[in-house]
Every structure is written in C-alpha cells, then in structure tokens.
Amino acid sequence: MTRTVVHLLRHGEVHNPTGVLYGRMAGFSLSELGHRQALTVAEHLRDNDITYVVASPLDRARQTAAPVADSHRLELAVDERLIEAANQFEGKKVSIGDGALRSPQNWPKLRNPFRPSWGEPYLEIAHRMLAAVHRAREQAAGHEAVCVSHQLPIWTVRRFLQGQRLWHDPRRRECSLASLTSLVFEDEQLVRVSYSEPAGSSSPKVTGA
Numbered sequence: 473m474t475r476t477v478v479h480l481l482r483h484g485e486v487h488n489p490t491g492v493l494y495g496r497m498a499g500f501s502l503s504e505l506g507h508r509q510a511l512t513v514a515e516h517l518r519d520n521d522i523t524y525v526v527a528s529p530l531d532r533a534r535q536t537a538a539p540v541a542d543s544h545r546l547e548l549a550v551d552e553r554l555i556e557a558a559n560q561f562e563g564k565k566v567s568i569g570d571g572a573l574r575s576p577q578n579w580p581k582l583r584n585p586f587r588p589s590w591g592e593p594y595l596e597i598a599h600r601m602l603a604a605v606h607r608a609r610e611q612a613a614g615h616e617a618v619c620v621s622h623q624l625p626i627w628t629v630r631r632f633l634q635g636q637r638l639w640h641d642p643r644r645r646e647c648s649l650a651s652l653t654s655l656v657f658e659d660e661q662l663v664r665v666s667y668s669e670p671a672g673s674s675s676p677k678v679t680g681a
Contacts, residue, residue, distance in 0.1 A: 473658050476609050477616040479517070480626045480653040483528075483536040484509035484671070495562035496555060502535045509650035509671035514539035516670035517618065522546070524612040526604070527620040528554040536650065537620040549611075553604040556622040559591040587639075594628050594638035601629035609657055623647045623676070633662055645676040 484506030486494065494500040502510065517540055526549040527537035534548065541548040587593050601621070608617035627645045630653055631638055647653065650671035656664040 474614050476613055476657045478605050478608050478612070478655045478657065479616065479618045480605070480629070480655065481513060481536065481540070481618055481620045482623055482626055482647055482649060482651050482653075483530075483532040483620055484513075484650045485674070486532050490565075492565055493559060493561050495557070495559045496530065497562055498531075501531045506532070506649070507535070510536040510539050512671040513650050513652070514543045518543050521615045522612070522618055523615040524608055524617040525549065525620075526551050526554065526608055526611075526617070528552075528556065528622060530556060530622075533620040533622070537618065540618050540620075551604045551607065551619070553600040553607075554619055554621040554625065557592040557597050557624045557628075561591075595632075597625050597628045598632035598638060601625050602632065605629065605655065606660070609660075626653055630665060634665060643676055647676065648672070649674040 483502070485503045486500050486506060487503040488494060488500060513536070522540065522544045523546070525537055525541040525544065525546050527533040529550050529552055533554065534550070537548055604619060604621075608619050611617060623645060624642075627640070627647045628638055630647075631640065633655070646667055648669050648671075651667065651669045654666045654668070655662055656666070
C-alpha cells in the first residue's frame, strides 16, 4: 500500500490597500508579511519528504510556493485547476454594510447562496480541485506534495471530501493565511485530513482570498 500526503497550502497575506475582493485579478502580490509567512511555511516543511510542488497560476500562490520548491530543490509546477473561484464582485468592496452589497442592482446576484449565484458553483470548484489533488498525489506517489491554492477552493474540496454540504458560512472557514490542510492517502483512498497553521491564524473574513 502506498501512503501519499497532499498538503493544500493557502497563500500568504496579499498587499491590498483598497480592500477589494481581488479574486482572479492580476497585480495582487504578497505583502511583506505574506512573504514572511511563505518563508515560515517553507521552514516548517523543510524536513518533509516533498517531491512535488504545484501552485495556482495567480502571483500570490506562486510566490507562496516558491520558497517551498526552492528548499526542496524542485521545479515549481502550475495547475490552472488550483485557481481562485470566479466571482462577479471582483474588484469591488464586499464587506457587510458597505460597498457593492449595498447596491440594489447587485442584489439579484445574491439570490441563491447555495450554488452560489454570484460566482463559480461550489460543486465545480470541488471537482476541479479534486482533480488537481489526485494529479499531485500521482506525481508524489509514496511521498508528499504541496498544492498552493486559495481559501474558498481549499475549504470547498475539504468539505466535499468529508461528505459535508458545500454551502456554508464563510466566517466559519478553517483556512487561515498560509495554513496547511493535509490529505493523507493510502493508494487512492483518503484516510485522514489534518489542519495546521505554521504561520499563525488569520480571520476567515479576509477578502479576495
């Protein structure tokens, strides 16, 4: 039986002075703290048996993955399926009681929170993330892989794998900045899920994750 671990690493803090939901927008890179968080995670994983590192194509994910790949002398791969979820509120402020959510013209986008109606369906997120996870498991068979992605995709695939409903309260996500959601497989079967915060905790309400 082959034991393989796939770590889902959320990227570090992003420089976002205007506080918008940046989603898939270009030009959003790690802040100084975000770079330190990436280095902290790389140090945390330094002695792990990592043989494959892959990231979402977005800058913040690749910047978070780079120190991990460098510390294990690996080439960084990119997988489009690890990208942030599509969202119709990209580029806008979406805090409760402020920004785009106060505008009646945007209310139709909120009509179905269970799908959700304002962005990429949860089930589609889960399926593409699961495909990326199994690709990483195959590439690192018998060892460990690191997949750098984003808060909502990581939390969605975790809920899918644990048999939980996919719609949820975003304020209750267990997926801090630079956190690790680790999936342990025996051959193709998932046998354990664990979670850790080597760079410390952060609020799940941080926008544009």
